[in-house]
Amino acid sequence: MKPSTQAQHVMLLWATLISVGALAQLPTRTPTPNDTLQSPRVLTDKRVMIQIYAPKADEVTVGGDFLSGNKPLSLTKNEQGVWSVLIGPLRPDYYAYTLTVDGVRTMDPKNPIVKQGISSLENMMAVPGPETGFEDNRSVPHGEVREVWYPSNTLGMLRRMHVYTPPGYEKGTDKYPVFYLLHGGGDDDSGWNTIGRSGFILDNLIAAGKAKPMIVVMPNGSMPLPAQTGMPDAQTMNRVRDLFSAELLKEIMPTVEKNYRSLTTPQNRAIAGLSMGGFQTLDVTLTHPELFNYVGVFSSGFFGAAADEADSKYAKALNDPAFNKGKKLFWIGIGKDDFVMESNKKTLALLDKHQIKYQYKESTGGHTWINWRQYLNEYTPLLFR
Amino acid sequence: MKPSTQAQHVMLLWATLISVGALAQLPTRTPTPNDTLQSPRVLTDKRVMIQIYAPKADEVTVGGDFLSGNKPLSLTKNEQGVWSVLIGPLRPDYYAYTLTVDGVRTMDPKNPIVKQGISSLENMMAVPGPETGFEDNRSVPHGEVREVWYPSNTLGMLRRMHVYTPPGYEKGTDKYPVFYLLHGGGDDDSGWNTIGRSGFILDNLIAAGKAKPMIVVMPNGSMPLPAQTGMPDAQTMNRVRDLFSAELLKEIMPTVEKNYRSLTTPQNRAIAGLSMGGFQTLDVTLTHPELFNYVGVFSSGFFGAAADEADSKYAKALNDPAFNKGKKLFWIGIGKDDFVMESNKKTLALLDKHQIKYQYKESTGGHTWINWRQYLNEYTPLLFR
Numbered sequence: 001m002k003p004s005t006q007a008q009h010v011m012l013l014w015a016t017l018i019s020v021g022a023l024a025q026l027p028t029r030t031p032t033p034n035d036t037l038q039s040p041r042v043l044t045d046k047r048v049m050i051q052i053y054a055p056k057a058d059e060v061t062v063g064g065d066f067l068s069g070n071k072p073l074s075l076t077k078n079e080q081g082v083w084s085v086l087i088g089p090l091r092p093d094y095y096a097y098t099l100t101v102d103g104v105r106t107m108d109p110k111n112p113i114v115k116q117g118i119s120s121l122e123n124m125m126a127v128p129g130p131e132t133g134f135e136d137n138r139s140v141p142h143g144e145v146r147e148v149w150y151p152s153n154t155l156g157m158l159r160r161m162h163v164y165t166p167p168g169y170e171k172g173t174d175k176y177p178v179f180y181l182l183h184g185g186g187d188d189d190s191g192w193n194t195i196g197r198s199g200f201i202l203d204n205l206i207a208a209g210k211a212k213p214m215i216v217v218m219p220n221g222s223m224p225l226p227a228q229t230g231m232p233d234a235q236t237m238n239r240v241r242d243l244f245s246a247e248l249l250k251e252i253m254p255t256v257e258k259n260y261r262s263l264t265t266p267q268n269r270a271i272a273g274l275s276m277g278g279f280q281t282l283d284v285t286l287t288h289p290e291l292f293n294y295v296g297v298f299s300s301g302f303f304g305a306a307a308d309e310a311d312s313k314y315a316k317a318l319n320d321p322a323f324n325k326g327k328k329l330f331w332i333g334i335g336k337d338d339f340v341m342e343s344n345k346k347t348l349a350l351l352d353k354h355q356i357k358y359q360y361k362e363s364t365g366g367h368t369w370i371n372w373r374q375y376l377n378e379y380t381p382l383l384f385r
Numbered sequence: 386m387k388p389s390t391q392a393q394h395v396m397l398l399w400a401t402l403i404s405v406g407a408l409a410q411l412p413t414r415t416p417t418p419n420d421t422l423q424s425p426r427v428l429t430d431k432r433v434m435i436q437i438y439a440p441k442a443d444e445v446t447v448g449g450d451f452l453s454g455n456k457p458l459s460l461t462k463n464e465q466g467v468w469s470v471l472i473g474p475l476r477p478d479y480y481a482y483t484l485t486v487d488g489v490r491t492m493d494p495k496n497p498i499v500k501q502g503i504s505s506l507e508n509m510m511a512v513p514g515p516e517t518g519f520e521d522n523r524s525v526p527h528g529e530v531r532e533v534w535y536p537s538n539t540l541g542m543l544r545r546m547h548v549y550t551p552p553g554y555e556k557g558t559d560k561y562p563v564f565y566l567l568h569g570g571g572d573d574d575s576g577w578n579t580i581g582r583s584g585f586i587l588d589n590l591i592a593a594g595k596a597k598p599m600i601v602v603m604p605n606g607s608m609p610l611p612a613q614t615g616m617p618d619a620q621t622m623n624r625v626r627d628l629f630s631a632e633l634l635k636e637i638m639p640t641v642e643k644n645y646r647s648l649t650t651p652q653n654r655a656i657a658g659l660s661m662g663g664f665q666t667l668d669v670t671l672t673h674p675e676l677f678n679y680v681g682v683f684s685s686g687f688f689g690a691a692a693d694e695a696d697s698k699y700a701k702a703l704n705d706p707a708f709n710k711g712k713k714l715f716w717i718g719i720g721k722d723d724f725v726m727e728s729n730k731k732t733l734a735l736l737d738k739h740q741i742k743y744q745y746k747e748s749t750g751g752h753t754w755i756n757w758r759q760y761l762n763e764y765t766p767l768l769f770r
Contacts, residue, residue, distance in 0.1 A: 120494070
């Protein structure tokens with residue numbers, strides 16, 4: 001069975017029919033190179049051609065998580081007005097990219113597959129190969145990913161979360177352990193399900209017998225505070241941290257445990273988060289060490305002022321000789337080139353100082369979904385054992 | 386409770402934190418008007434300001450379903466490079482729009498809310514007001530919308546559908562009637578859930594006691610045939626029609642009826658579709674009149690060659706004196722300005738000729754989601770009575 005996640009063989013016929021109807025009311029136009037352009041195109045040698053038709057533009061660049069560092073690549077224009085860049089060869093994986101045309105952030109007009117954030121979009125593309133087997137949409141039993149709205153008294157608004165239920169949940173009667181999986185800054189509860197490919201990663205792990213069937217709850221960790229420009233002050237960061245903690249404990253967990261067939265002991269609860277979500281995970285774990293026996297921190301740590309105050313703020317948990325006993329797993333992963341490495345190191349030093357045991361993975365790469373999908377794939381098999 | 390579907394008060398703080406980290410590796414840059422730009426902005430008089438920072442561009446236009454006709458509107462540039470257009474006042478509703486910058490289709494960089502199609506994206510925006518009550522995310526019990534992957538032997542691939550289960554489904558034991566809701570050309574199974582707002586429309590109808598609790602199945606109606614340019618020939622159109630019919634009958638309905646607590650008699654099955662989905666609905670209804678007692682056709686009809694052959698192809702059903710008895714509802718709706726009005730009229734004439742009874746609604750407007758959400762809101766309360 002071929003997966004149908006890519007829009008490569010899509011049925012444009014009806015779109016064409018509609019266009020023909022619409023165009024009937026417009027003057028006839030000359031065909032352009034844009035009509036037959038495909039972007040992105042993955043070549044057999046794993047290089048990727050990204051193209052955009054922009055005959056009037058002076059400069060087109062592309063940024064993406066396949067680049068080491070932040071410097072975007074320039075595209076070059078041919079005489080027909082088509083800009084091109086050949087990237088790679090890339091290791092087979094899923095990648096995010098964004099075009100910039102004369103300074104305007106532009107979604108690739110030929111690629112409708114995007115990842116939505118709270119304030120911006122990115123295009124997604126797949127470079128197929130055996131390396132992506134763990135995250136591909138494969139011919140295995142699939143769980144369901146549900147969009148769930150619930151009223152939050154804590155935030156005074158309706159909030160959404162994504163909930164993965166494993167294959168067999170719908171027809172069965174079993175209860176399942178629950179894994180709370182948190183996204184990073186700028187994202188919402190859809191991120192792990194789109195570019196994070198969490199549903200497919202779980203499906204594949206469960207099908208291979210590598211992970212226990214479980215419910216995965218992906219809440220919205222972005223708090224509804226007024227938008228700020230510049231670096232947030234320590235007070236605002238604390239407010240965000242405390243708001244999320246309250247939301248998780250008073251709203252999300254009770255909603256999940258009431259509505260889904262879930263096991264509710266600490267032995268059957270796991271949490272993990274990336275970047276901002278890793279900080280939220282650390283905070284909840286050290287404020288309420290009794291809740292989760294499995295803890296994962298991806299590409300994160302105590303940032304800025306939070307690092308300085310962590311020793312005193314979390315003194316009770318850090319100095320509790322029983323803390324380690326309550327954790328079957330405390331897993332920390334980060335890429336060597338991650339720009340939050342310093343925060344990560346400070347956090348490790350704090351844990352070391354208090355003889356908190358953890359499992360540490362330093363991978364290649366930076367602060368990217370490339371790493372976070374790998375970490376999810378490594379962390380999840382260790383849960384509920 | 387305030388709904389949180391709009392990204393207006395989003396928490397940019399952590400995104401900022403990430404950016405600060407990233408920017409630390411880049412040269413300092415001068416602030417631009419883009420930094421504080423908001424788009425779209427809905428003014429108190431229901432006009433909408435759409436803006437984009439594109440200082441080098443020579444021409445910027447916006448198209449959208451708020452325009453009657455297909456002519457896009459021009460934006461005008463100020464001395465700082467910000468292009469603006471003031472639209473409306475618009476009737477409160479949800480709208481789709483797309484910017485074009487020097488000929489390049491461009492998603493509004495300040496608006497991350499998009500509707501995904503099989504080959505392109507559109508931005509979405511909300512103009513709030515009492516008129517949108519039926520489609521708003523309100524403080525009522527919410528059902529769940531599930532992304533469901535299933536293996537299709539008919540198409541030889543994994544396929545996705547969206548399934549709405551009503552409030553109470555997860556905790557209950559009741560069986561529910563099932564409504565199959567089909568999208569139009571160029572869309573996939575996510576369309577009714579994003580710009581179609583089907584989940585919220587169902588939630589509100591059920592909460593008000595106007596619709597029966599039901600399962601709503603939103604399959605992917607776009608068939609995986611090679612992309613074509615130009616008008617599809619009759620043979621290809623027939624292939625699309627027959628493939629979808631097989632997919633629905635052999636794959637989608639059995640999967641749903643096996644996996645969900647569904648009532649499976651014709652009295653408990655409804656179908657409706659818009660545009661291409663309306664044509665698919667007509668085809669399934671006249672090929673298998675025994676399956677669905679409730680049928681809805683939105684902005685559609687037999688198109689092109691299909692109209693000429695319908696009388697003979699569907700002769701058995703059309704000439705069956707028991708056909709009307711098997712239909713508790715045959716609902717047809719279209720906008721006065723719809724470009725498929727001719728196909729619609731031909732179809733009505735065919736039904737009239739054979740004394741097939743139907744309920745007909747001619748609304749204002751054209752071939753737009755503005756109408757399709759209204760039709761869903763009118764059609765759904767009539768089901769399973």
